[in-house]
Amino acid sequence: MRVLMFGWEFPPHISGGLGTASYGLTKGIVSLKDTEVIFVVPKAWGDEDQSAVRLIGANNIPVAYRRVYYHGLKREITTYEVQSEIIPYTDPEEFWKLTKKREELQKSILVHTNQEGKIDFTGRYNGNLLDEIYKYSIVAAVLASELEFDIIHAHDWLAYPAGISAMEVSGKPLVIHVHATEFDRSGGNVNPDVYNIEKRGMDAAAKIITVSNRTRDIVISKYNINPEKVETVYNAVEPVDVAEHLHVRKGFDEKVVTFLGRITLQKGPEYFIEVANKVLKKMKNVRFVMAGSGDLMERMIRRAASLKITDRLHFTGFLRGKDVFTMLAMSDVYIMPSVSEPFGISPLEAMMSNVPVIISKQSGVAEILKHAVKVDFWDIDAMADAIYGILTYPALSGEFIKNGRDEVIRIRWENSARHVRQIYEEVISKHKQ
Amino acid sequence: MSAAAKKAICFFFEVHQPFRLKRYRFFDLGIDHYYYDDYTNESIMRKVAERCYLPANNIILDLISKNKNKFKVSFSITGIALDQFRLYAPEVIDSFKRLAETGCVEFLAETEAHSLASLSNRAEFERQVNNHRQLIKEYFGIEPQVFRNTEMIYSDQIGSWVADMGFKAVLTEGAKHVLGWKSPNYLYCNTINPRLKVLLRNFVLSDDIAFRFSNRTWNEWPLTADKYASWINKLAPKSEIINIFIDYETFGEHNPKESGIFDFLYHLPAAIMKRTPFKFMTPSEVANNLQPVAAINIPTPISWADEERDLTAWLGNELQNAAFEKLYELTDRVNKCEYEQIKKDWTYLQASDHFYYMCTKFFSDGIVHAYFNPYESPYEAFMNYMNILSDFEIRINRMCPATEHEIEILKYDSQLRAQDEIIAKQAKEIETLKKKLEKLSGKKTKASSKKETKEKAEKKVKTKQKKSKTGEKSLVELAAEVVKKTKLKKSESKGKKATSRKTAGKASKKKTSSAKSKK
Numbered sequence: 001m002r003v004l005m006f007g008w009e010f011p012p013h014i015s016g017g018l019g020t021a022s023y024g025l026t027k028g029i030v031s032l033k034d035t036e037v038i039f040v041v042p043k044a045w046g047d048e049d050q051s052a053v054r055l056i057g058a059n060n061i062p063v064a065y066r067r068v069y070y071h072g073l074k075r076e077i078t079t080y081e082v083q084s085e086i087i088p089y090t091d092p093e094e095f096w097k098l099t100k101k102r103e104e105l106q107k108s109i110l111v112h113t114n115q116e117g118k119i120d121f122t123g124r125y126n127g128n129l130l131d132e133i134y135k136y137s138i139v140a141a142v143l144a145s146e147l148e149f150d151i152i153h154a155h156d157w158l159a160y161p162a163g164i165s166a167m168e169v170s171g172k173p174l175v176i177h178v179h180a181t182e183f184d185r186s187g188g189n190v191n192p193d194v195y196n197i198e199k200r201g202m203d204a205a206a207k208i209i210t211v212s213n214r215t216r217d218i219v220i221s222k223y224n225i226n227p228e229k230v231e232t233v234y235n236a237v238e239p240v241d242v243a244e245h246l247h248v249r250k251g252f253d254e255k256v257v258t259f260l261g262r263i264t265l266q267k268g269p270e271y272f273i274e275v276a277n278k279v280l281k282k283m284k285n286v287r288f289v290m291a292g293s294g295d296l297m298e299r300m301i302r303r304a305a306s307l308k309i310t311d312r313l314h315f316t317g318f319l320r321g322k323d324v325f326t327m328l329a330m331s332d333v334y335i336m337p338s339v340s341e342p343f344g345i346s347p348l349e350a351m352m353s354n355v356p357v358i359i360s361k362q363s364g365v366a367e368i369l370k371h372a373v374k375v376d377f378w379d380i381d382a383m384a385d386a387i388y389g390i391l392t393y394p395a396l397s398g399e400f401i402k403n404g405r406d407e408v409i410r411i412r413w414e415n416s417a418r419h420v421r422q423i424y425e426e427v428i429s430k431h432k433q
Numbered sequence: 434m435s436a437a438a439k440k441a442i443c444f445f446f447e448v449h450q451p452f453r454l455k456r457y458r459f460f461d462l463g464i465d466h467y468y469y470d471d472y473t474n475e476s477i478m479r480k481v482a483e484r485c486y487l488p489a490n491n492i493i494l495d496l497i498s499k500n501k502n503k504f505k506v507s508f509s510i511t512g513i514a515l516d517q518f519r520l521y522a523p524e525v526i527d528s529f530k531r532l533a534e535t536g537c538v539e540f541l542a543e544t545e546a547h548s549l550a551s552l553s554n555r556a557e558f559e560r561q562v563n564n565h566r567q568l569i570k571e572y573f574g575i576e577p578q579v580f581r582n583t584e585m586i587y588s589d590q591i592g593s594w595v596a597d598m599g600f601k602a603v604l605t606e607g608a609k610h611v612l613g614w615k616s617p618n619y620l621y622c623n624t625i626n627p628r629l630k631v632l633l634r635n636f637v638l639s640d641d642i643a644f645r646f647s648n649r650t651w652n653e654w655p656l657t658a659d660k661y662a663s664w665i666n667k668l669a670p671k672s673e674i675i676n677i678f679i680d681y682e683t684f685g686e687h688n689p690k691e692s693g694i695f696d697f698l699y700h701l702p703a704a705i706m707k708r709t710p711f712k713f714m715t716p717s718e719v720a721n722n723l724q725p726v727a728a729i730n731i732p733t734p735i736s737w738a739d740e741e742r743d744l745t746a747w748l749g750n751e752l753q754n755a756a757f758e759k760l761y762e763l764t765d766r767v768n769k770c771e772y773e774q775i776k777k778d779w780t781y782l783q784a785s786d787h788f789y790y791m792c793t794k795f796f797s798d799g800i801v802h803a804y805f806n807p808y809e810s811p812y813e814a815f816m817n818y819m820n821i822l823s824d825f826e827i828r829i830n831r832m833c834p835a836t837e838h839e840i841e842i843l844k845y846d847s848q849l850r851a852q853d854e855i856i857a858k859q860a861k862e863i864e865t866l867k868k869k870l871e872k873l874s875g876k877k878t879k880a881s882s883k884k885e886t887k888e889k890a891e892k893k894v895k896t897k898q899k900k901s902k903t904g905e906k907s908l909v910e911l912a913a914e915v916v917k918k919t920k921l922k923k924s925e926s927k928g929k930k931a932t933s934r935k936t937a938g939k940a941s942k943k944k945t946s947s948a949k950s951k952k
Contacts, residue, residue: 251463252827287823289459298812305755305815311823314459315816326460 001424002036003029004149004166006140006159009041017345018179021211021235022155028236028417035421038147040140040162130193137161144169151424155179157194160201173206173431175423181218184340187265199223206427209233209420211343212364233420234368236413237348240325248329254312255286255391258331258355260324260346261338263294268337268360268377273300275337277307278384286312286391291327293318328353332397333390337377338363347372351408356400358386368411371403441674441719442665442711443632445581445604446681448486448510449547450478450517451786453807457821466828468778468821470807475521477805482522485685490528492695496702497537504702505537505713508681509581512545512565513784515572526572533573539715542566542577542600548783549747551582551591552734553761558591559598560768561780579603579716583785585634585678585737586744589624589730596629602720604678607633608735608742618672620719621729630720631729634678634737638664643679647692655693658700662708669710673723678737739794747788752815757788759822763829770833778825790814 005026009019026037140162144152152174154163160176167174182194202208202223208230210216216230250256257279259272269290276288290300290313297315304313319327328334334350334357341363348365350357351372359366360377373390375382390397455470496504510529518525532538544550544561545568551558562580570576580600582591587605595603607617617633641661645651653660665675680687688694705711714722738746748757760782767779791811808814834840 249464251461251465251824287462291459298810301812301815302751305751308755308758310755310815310819311759311826314462314820314823316459317813317816323460330460 001034001151001421001428002038002149003151003153003424004144004147004172005037005039005153005155006136006162006166007039007041007155008158017235017343018156020238020345021179021343022177024236024238024413025416025420028413029420031414032417032421038149040143133158133161133197137165141165141169144172150428151175153177153424154201154205157182157198157201160197160204164201164204167204173427174204175207175209175427176201176205177209177211178202178215178219178342179211180342181215181222183218183222184215184266184342187339205229206431207231207423209423211235212367214362214364214367215342231423233416233423234364234411235343235345235348236411236416237345237352237408238413239409240349240352248326250330252287253285255332256289256330257286257333257335257387257391258289258291258327258350259335259337260291260319260327260350261336263290263292263297263300265296266338266340267294268339269294269296269300270303271337271377271380271383272335273303273307273309273313274380275335275383275387276304276313277309278380279387280309280312282384282388283391284312286387288313289316289327289331290314291316291319291324324349325353328355331355333358333387335383335387336360336363337375337383339377341365348408348411351404354401354405356390356397356404358383358390369407371400371407373400439722440669440672440709440711441714441723442705442709443674443676443714443716443719444506445541445676445678445716446506446508446683447679448508448681449514450474450481450805451513451547451784452517452781453477453805454787454817454821457817457824459820462820462824463827466774466824468824469781473807474517478517478521481682481686482518482525484690485682486522486525487528488690488695489681489684489698490525490532492699493538494528494532494535496699497532497535500702500706502535502537503706503713505539505715505718507539507541507579507715508532509541509543510569511543511547512568513547513781515568530573533575537715539579539717540569540573540575540577541579541581541604541716542569543581544583544783546780546783547583547785548780549583549586549757549785549788550761550783551586551594552744552748553757554764555594557761557764557768558594561783562595562598579720581605581678584746586734587631587731587736588734589732591734592623592629592631592731593625596623596626600629602630602632602716604632604676604716605634605731606735606737606742607636607676610742611729611731611735615727615729616671618668618675619726620674620723621727622725624728624730627725627728630723630725632674632676632716632719633729634676636737636742638675639677639679642677642694642697643683643687646683646694646697647688656697658697658704659708661697661701662704665705665711666709673726674719675711738789745794746792747785750791750793750811752791752793752811753788756791756815756818756822759819763826766829766833770829772832775825775828775832782822782825787814787818791818 005022007018007022009022022039026039029035030037136158144166149170149172152163152166152170152172153176154160154174155177156179163174163176166172182190182198202219202225206229208219208225210219210230210232212234213232216227216232219225219230220227257276259267259269261267263269272288272290279286280288288309290297301310301315304310304315316323316327328350331350331353332355334347334355336344336347336357336359338344338360339362341360343364344359345365347357347359347363347369356373357369358373358375359369361374362377366372366374373386375386390400452469453473454468455473457465457468493504493506508529515526533540542562542565544558545565546561548561550561566577578600579602580595580598581604582595585604585606587603592603603623612633617635621631621633623629623631638661641653641656641664645653646656648654668675684694684698702713705713734744735742736744736746748754763779767775770776790806790808791814793811806814808817831843834843
């Protein structure tokens with residue numbers, strides 16, 4: 001079986017859970033018998049991926065080609081890269097902000113350089129993002145006509161149009177994978193264009209995979225989709241060798257409570273700040289860390305400054321690669337107060353690193369975890385209680401660490417992949433009828 | 434000598450470079466205690482020394498000898514700048530010393546750290562000013578008589594403190610909102626203590642040189658010495674003193690050499706002497722020779738920064754306020770500390786520049802805030818500064834505990850740690866000895882001499898084990914003592930409790946482990 005997969009990020013260039021999830025899942029699928037995956041991604045940042053440009057050598061060819069070999073796998077996954085400005089986890093509003101910021105940055109660096117092309121860009125970001133999606137779907141159509149495959153699998157909304165056009169060209173069935181909906185991303189302030197793209201993708205798909213029942217409910221109720229068409233496949237986590245990260249040196253005695261993720265509305269960073277304030281009033285030997293970056297970061301820094309807790313609440317900015325594990329290894333509690341989290345892989349990674357986790361009931365991962373503290377994202381008192389308890393009673397945290405590790409080690413991508421493979425088979429056999 | 438006949442022009446230059454901080458990450462807390470970006474500091478200092486300080490000093494030296502001591506200027510060189518000169522550009526100090534020898538150059542006192550201490554705490558402020566006064570005396574052989582505060586920050590209150598310290602005059606901004614209809618071109622005095630003379634900066638004439646000189650869209654561009662002198666001359670009938678206070682980096686750095694700024698400087702004294710009735714005076718000469726016309730009332734602090742001429746460049750948003758409060762909370766504890774490096778860091782961390790980088794006003798003065806600014810955003814500046822401040826606090830806690838009780842706990846804690854180390858070391862030794870034993874017995878040699886060594890080794894192991902046991906015993910005793918003491922002082926504050934709880938926890942752990950080993 002051959003799968004043509006459309007995503008939008010692939011390691012090492014990942015900015016969030018989606019890249020991790022599609023990578024883990026793809027690896028899982030490829031490890032199954034008789035399954036091949038062709039993975040197509042739009043070029044996310046453009047700066048790192050010079051390899052693509054180098055291979056093709058002409059700027060006007062929108063499709064770059066690259067082979068990717070993975071450790072421990074005999075077969076290879078073929079990755080295509082499309083030159084595009086698409087940035088993962090964006091809606092048009094945020095895209096505008098991001099590109100604007102980038103342009104401002106360039107302006108400030110190259111004050112005397114005339115950047116006419118860039119200036120032309122201004123004001124059309126809205127149209128531009130949709131252009132990019134359109135461009136992606138054209139490339140998808142080209143690829144679909146050239147390649148051989150049995151099924152199409154598209155990850156999240158920016159890839160749905162690509163999936164649809166590939167489906168139209170090839171006549172092969174389409175499966176879409178909902179890692180998040182516009183309702184999660186926007187916090188209720190839904191962008192109609194994005195909603196439309198999502199809705200069209202869901203309507204066109206033969207089967208919809210959601211990452212949790214919570215997301216499944218949203219798909220059914222908010223997008224009016226037949227419940228039979230929607231199936232939940234939970235995400236999983238890559239096993240981590242903890243011993244490697246055990247030798248992290250911590251230069252202070254205080255306990256560490258960590259928030260790790262994009263600092264955006266969806267992740268509930270303001271609740272973390274309020275909780276920190278609350279806990280710090282009761283105990284002093286603790287430091288809070290907000291690791292990550294995002295559009296709310298500056299507001300959070302100002303809030304923390306006005307609460308006068310910035311000597312105990314630290315901001316690290318965006319953490320890359322090894323730093324994430326260093327951060328986890330230093331942590332005594334991991335907290336994810338997400339307002340709306342379709343799944344949330346990061347608590348699983350924390351549990352892998354032997355860190356007790358507190359997660360919001362509004363997260364998909366809460367559906368599968370037993371050995372985690374679950375609270376409502378708005379319930380600051382409960383979160384403060386939980387933090388205080390875990391930090392003060394070693395027996396409690398020890399229990400969480402031990403059982404959590406046992407629990408999380410069983411949440412494997414192979415299982416998710418087998419489930420997805422089953423769905424493929426169903427869809428293909430139905431399609432042939 | 435009639436005072437009214439005298440007209441003075443007073444030049445003052447600020448010389449300051451902060452120690453810029455390196456990127457200090459959360460992970461470095463408690464581990465890395467070095468905060469400065471040596472590369473940036475050195476390269477900026479070298480660059481500015483070569484483009485500004487050295488050539489400008491040479492010109493001024495030349496002008497003084499050429500004009501037979503009629504040309505006079507004054508400087509304020511911050512303690513931090515002096516430290517950096519010593520590190521990266523010692524020839525600049527020599528060059529200033531040559532200026533000092535002419536007798537036509539006055540050096541003013543300010544806070545050693547170019548800090549905002551005057552807004553926080555009188556004792557700390559006075560400590561820093563005295564330090565700086567001492568420094569200037571050491572370097573240039575003259576004790577400063579006149580004071581100017583960091584970035585011209587001044588209020589009646591600060592003025593009265595300065596007067597109490599024995600200064601006869603102070604420099605500040607001729608801010609429109611405090612002057613109203615009054616002119617900055619007269620000498621004033623402090624409202625609380627009228628013996629302190631107040632020199633007000635003429636910001637129009639000062640900014641003509643500092644900000645507008647190389648601006649080609651300015652309708653007066655290009656500015657020549659003659660033109661400038663003619664403006665000053667126009668003010669003569671209604672002025673007694675013209676105060677030109679500017680950053681020294683104006684020459685060669687903010688206005689590059691190519692703009693003609695050095696030629697302007699070179700020709701200015703002659704033009705002023707030829708075309709105007711004003712005589713060059715240093716601030717203390719002004720204070721000695723001119724009579725104040727009135728007291729100037731400045732109840733809230735002003736400065737020379739930005740459009741607003743207030744404190745908002747340093748204390749204008751939550752970030753700056755939070756950092757400022759955190760920093761000065763540590764004052765008393767640092768002053769109890771005897772460690773040289775803590776004192777140095779305390780000085781360097783106080784530089785007002787760190788707060789300036791956190792400023793979020795980006796309007797007309799955005800460019801000025803960007804001068805030598807190592808950060809991309811004020812938020813980044815804040816995060817970095819707070820991390821460093823946290824580490825600084827950790828160090829103070831470790832090295833200079835606040836109360837006797839904490840000192841005691843610390844003592845026991847360090848003893849515990851030392852014992853731990855000994856135990857670990859001995860355990861290792863036992864391990865190696867055991868291995869040796871195994872090797873020996875593995876060879877199965879019958880030679881009696883080897884048997885003897887084996888026995889010896891075994892004995893050694895036994896004695897080591899004994900030793901380590903006794904080590905643990907004394908540990909337990911120590912820990913118990915700590916627990917007792919903490920119980921006695923239960924009523925004391927929370928912070929202390931937390932630490933003692935921790936030690937108690939350690940103690941109980943040790944107890945269980947030793948109990949096991951006894952079995």
